[in-house]
Amino acid sequence: xxxxxxISKEIFAPHDERMLGAVQxxxxxxxxxxxxxxxxxxxxxxxxxxxxxxxxPAQASxxxxxxFEGSTSFVRRTQWMLEQLRQVNxxxxxxxxxxxxxxxxNAFDQWVASTASEKCTFFQVLHHTCQRYLTDKxxxxxxxxxxxxxxxxxxxxxADSVTSAVQKASQALNERGERLGRAEEKTEELKNSAQQxxxxxxxx
Numbered sequence: 096x097x098x099x100x101x102i103s104k105e106i107f108a109p110h111d112e113r114m115l116g117a118v119q120x121x122x123x124x125x126x127x128x129x130x131x132x133x134x135x136x137x138x139x140x141x142x143x144x145x146x147x148x149x150x151x152p153a154q155a156s157x158x159x160x161x162x163f164e165g166s167t168s169f170v171r172r173t174q175w176m177l178e179q180l181r182q183v184n185x186x187x188x189x190x191x192x193x194x195x196x197x198x199x200x201n202a203f204d205q206w207v208a209s210t211a212s213e214k215c216t217f218f219q220v221l222h223h224t225c226q227r228y229l230t231d232k233x234x235x236x237x238x239x240x241x242x243x244x245x246x247x248x249x250x251x252x253x254a255d256s257v258t259s260a261v262q263k264a265s266q267a268l269n270e271r272g273e274r275l276g277r278a279e280e281k282t283e284e285l286k287n288s289a290q291q292x293x294x295x296x297x298x299x
Contacts (some may be wrong), residue, residue, distance in 0.1 A: 098142070102160055102169050107146050115155075116220035117144040118213050123194060123205040138164040142205065143197070145221055147228065155228045157197070175199050177228060183241035185218065218243045 096104075103114035112283060120141050142160045147153050155177040160299035161170050182198035191211035195218070197204050218236075222243060225233050 098140075098162070102142060102144060105169050106144070106158070106160055106171050112146045112156075113149060114149060115145045115224055116217050117142050117160075117210040119299060120206040121209075123207050132264060139267035143217070145217070145224060147224070155224050171204070175202070177225065178230075178232060179236040180225075181220065182235045182237065183218065183239070184237050185214075185243065188238050188240055191215065191240070215240070251283045 098119070099114070099117045102117060107114045111277070120143055122141075122153075140162045142162075144158045144160050145155065146158060150285045155179060156174055157177065158174040159172040161172055162168070173221070177202045180197065181200060184196035186192050186194040186196070186197070193208040193211045193214050195206055195208065195214055197206070205287060208217070218239060222239075
């Protein structure tokens with residue numbers, strides 16, 4: 096089981112939530128740690144996760160999840176409701192960059208994703224989720240590539256490919272039906288001509 100599947104099962108499923116997407120990140124800038132907080136729990140991996148509740152009305156949230164070195168389990172850290180997200184900054188609209196910023200009502204984080212494509216996929220899911228679950232006060236997406244915002248997102252292309260597959264299957268079935276129909280007509284014609292031939296032969 097990969098890390099994202101494990102997070103979904105361990106962190107969100109028990110709370111009756113569905114994880115929609117996640118991105119592994121590191122801070123772009125070192126956070127100032129108070130003197131007393133040093134000597135903490137060592138190295139860790141950080142994931143920014145997007146989830147939605149299964150109960151209606153569905154509520155989406157963004158959660159910071161950590162996995163500490165030497166541990167196989169994940170720990171839920173800070174969580175924000177999607178309504179608290181004010182701005183998503185893709186840093187560079189002209190190239191695939193792994194860097195991004197998230198601005199919330201009460202927090203601001205600067206991140207670097209493990210890869211640019213992972214960030215892109217997460218942004219597409221995040222943008223789609225904002226459109227779907229937020230009626231007003233949608234966050235501002237700035238410095239983002241057009242493929243994140245446009246109609247050619249992975250979600251749309253996946254939906255399009257499913258739709259086209261269904262259309263192709265339906266067309267194939269229709270064509271097959273037409274061929275079967277023509278075959279039945281030919282069979283009927285042959286049957287009729289055979290009957291006529293038999294009747295003629297009988298008379299002779």
